[in-house]
Amino acid sequence: MSHPSPRNQPSQQHYQPPSSILVVGAGVFGLSTALAVLSSPVYARTHVTLVDPDIPDTANQRTGHPHTYRPNPHAASIDSSRIIRSDYANSAYAELAAEAQESWRKGFVGGNVYQESGLIVVAGEGGSEYVEAACRNVEKKSNDNGRLTRPAGARPRGLKDVERLRNPEEIRAALGSSERMSPRTKETEIELLGTTGYINHSSGWANAEGAIRPVFQQITCYGSSRITFRRAKAKNLLFRPSQTAQGNKPTVSGVLLTDNSQLSADLTILATGAWTGSLLNLQGRVQATGQVVAYVPLTTAEAEEMQKMPVFLNLSTGYFMIPPIRNGEASSTAEAYTPCSSSSPALTGAEKAEGEREYTHHLKVARHAHGYLNPTSTTISAPSPSSTQLVNRHSSTITITTSLPSPFGHPLPPSALLGLRTFLSQLFPADSSIASRPFCSTRLCHYSDTPTGDFLITYHPHYQNLFLCTGGSGHGFKFLPVLGERVVEILQGKGGLWEKLWGWRDTTDEWKGDGSRAGGAQGEILQEAMKEKANI
Numbered sequence: 001m002s003h004p005s006p007r008n009q010p011s012q013q014h015y016q017p018p019s020s021i022l023v024v025g026a027g028v029f030g031l032s033t034a035l036a037v038l039s040s041p042v043y044a045r046t047h048v049t050l051v052d053p054d055i056p057d058t059a060n061q062r063t064g065h066p067h068t069y070r071p072n073p074h075a076a077s078i079d080s081s082r083i084i085r086s087d088y089a090n091s092a093y094a095e096l097a098a099e100a101q102e103s104w105r106k107g108f109v110g111g112n113v114y115q116e117s118g119l120i121v122v123a124g125e126g127g128s129e130y131v132e133a134a135c136r137n138v139e140k141k142s143n144d145n146g147r148l149t150r151p152a153g154a155r156p157r158g159l160k161d162v163e164r165l166r167n168p169e170e171i172r173a174a175l176g177s178s179e180r181m182s183p184r185t186k187e188t189e190i191e192l193l194g195t196t197g198y199i200n201h202s203s204g205w206a207n208a209e210g211a212i213r214p215v216f217q218q219i220t221c222y223g224s225s226r227i228t229f230r231r232a233k234a235k236n237l238l239f240r241p242s243q244t245a246q247g248n249k250p251t252v253s254g255v256l257l258t259d260n261s262q263l264s265a266d267l268t269i270l271a272t273g274a275w276t277g278s279l280l281n282l283q284g285r286v287q288a289t290g291q292v293v294a295y296v297p298l299t300t301a302e303a304e305e306m307q308k309m310p311v312f313l314n315l316s317t318g319y320f321m322i323p324p325i326r327n328g329e330a331s332s333t334a335e336a337y338t339p340c341s342s343s344s345p346a347l348t349g350a351e352k353a354e355g356e357r358e359y360t361h362h363l364k365v366a367r368h369a370h371g372y373l374n375p376t377s378t379t380i381s382a383p384s385p386s387s388t389q390l391v392n393r394h395s396s397t398i399t400i401t402t403s404l405p406s407p408f409g410h411p412l413p414p415s416a417l418l419g420l421r422t423f424l425s426q427l428f429p430a431d432s433s434i435a436s437r438p439f440c441s442t443r444l445c446h447y448s449d450t451p452t453g454d455f456l457i458t459y460h461p462h463y464q465n466l467f468l469c470t471g472g473s474g475h476g477f478k479f480l481p482v483l484g485e486r487v488v489e490i491l492q493g494k495g496g497l498w499e500k501l502w503g504w505r506d507t508t509d510e511w512k513g514d515g516s517r518a519g520g521a522q523g524e525i526l527q528e529a530m531k532e533k534a535n536i
Helices: 028-039 089-105 128-143 168-175 185-192 209-219 273-278 300-306 349-353 414-427 477-489 496-501 527-530
Strands: 020-024 047-052 082-084 119-124 162-165 196-200 204-206 227-231 232-242 251-257 263-264 268-269 287-298 311-314 319-326 362-366 376-380 397-403 441-449 456-459 465-469
Touching: 020 028, 020 251, 020 263, 028 047, 028 168, 028 209, 028 465, 028 477, 082 089, 082 168, 082 477, 089 128, 089 477, 089 496, 119 128, 119 168, 128 162, 128 196, 162 168, 162 263, 185 414, 204 209, 209 227, 209 477, 251 414, 263 456, 268 319, 273 287, 273 376, 273 441, 273 465, 287 300, 300 319, 300 362, 362 414, 456 477, 456 496, 477 496
Parallel strands: 020 047, 020 268, 047 227, 119 311, 268 465
Antiparallel strands: 082 204, 119 196, 162 196, 232 251, 251 263, 287 362, 287 441, 311 319, 319 362, 376 397, 456 465
């Protein structure tokens, strides 16, 4: 149950913008919030400080130039591609995603970032309430002529944007040519390619880093009088006793950095994604889960054959595929996020017989599921809400165990690799080497999950001057064009529906999600999964 706090929540009539705001984290939530604050007349006299380990530092001559910006490759918001859809079972999210999608179509960050390839959403035997509800929502939007902007290559007017897929044969046909797909056993086909679903021709995908970089560039345009960048990592929250009429409630005054320097501000916004649990006790409210991602190298000819394939998402298993993207397409700089290079991976067997190839593109396959937990012991600043005395600004601490991201570059569990291989074998012909080709890269993408799948964007009810902007739950990226505006509305007490939906909630042991995450077992521990054997 959501519990907005009247003690910390400002009223619309009495809202006074802070003179300084510290935004911790430069992913989708942090960048969109910083940009919305800077562009709002309400905050014309507010100075913003943005701190993140991977942004240029204003005070550093070598790293201070905006063009040196390289987004954190470990963050959930950074990747070669992300699905852009308004396909939600919850009508409020469907409406907000449709609003964001209009901005994607209009090129809100410029360039060819968004591709409207279409999206197939399927379920296995017995169907899925989420898939059915999402289909009804996008059908209604399509019937209401909800797609106002049609990008180049979009489906012509007069043709249905949403088409039902009633059996595996129709699913295969929607994927491309049913002849080129691999004929496998019916049981495996039902599990991985689904039995029923629909195709929404008005959804697609976006080049993730290609979108994040321009947003950061827009923020830099406000100049040093409005925005300061600090290339650093937050270690702990800083507190001081409150001396307001509301009582001696601890007040967050900023953050302590890993180099033991401090950053202070009137308001601290934590937009730290899956790492939020290392700064604040959110047990039972937010936890990091590792989702498996792999990239398959492709030749130019192979990529061209697949370019017209839609995104594919099976919500009964969680497996999905996004059409190919050229290596290094996110940026022309040498430091772009590039999961695959143009060089060939290690070749074995039949691949060697064919000779080395030049791989120019990569195909992304992944699983949107319950994910892996990584229980980690961490010490955080946590003065009691009734504390009246603090020895110093960060001395009151507790040690907790919570799920946090695994180290960057952590390998995938053997069973996860096997699952991705099996999924690929359903997508491509039996005589193709794509399904068995060595991955050019794999990663664990760390979600910041909440029990309901709703974001956590709210003032902290027990600490003054602390605002939370986290809990993306694996579906936050698509809202990049509009998320910051909603955050600013909540900051000012004007959030309405979103203020309630994204508010503070009671702790719980039940992580049911929003109904879109049926794949895998709940509560799987990463290190235990690494010990299991699988015949890959």
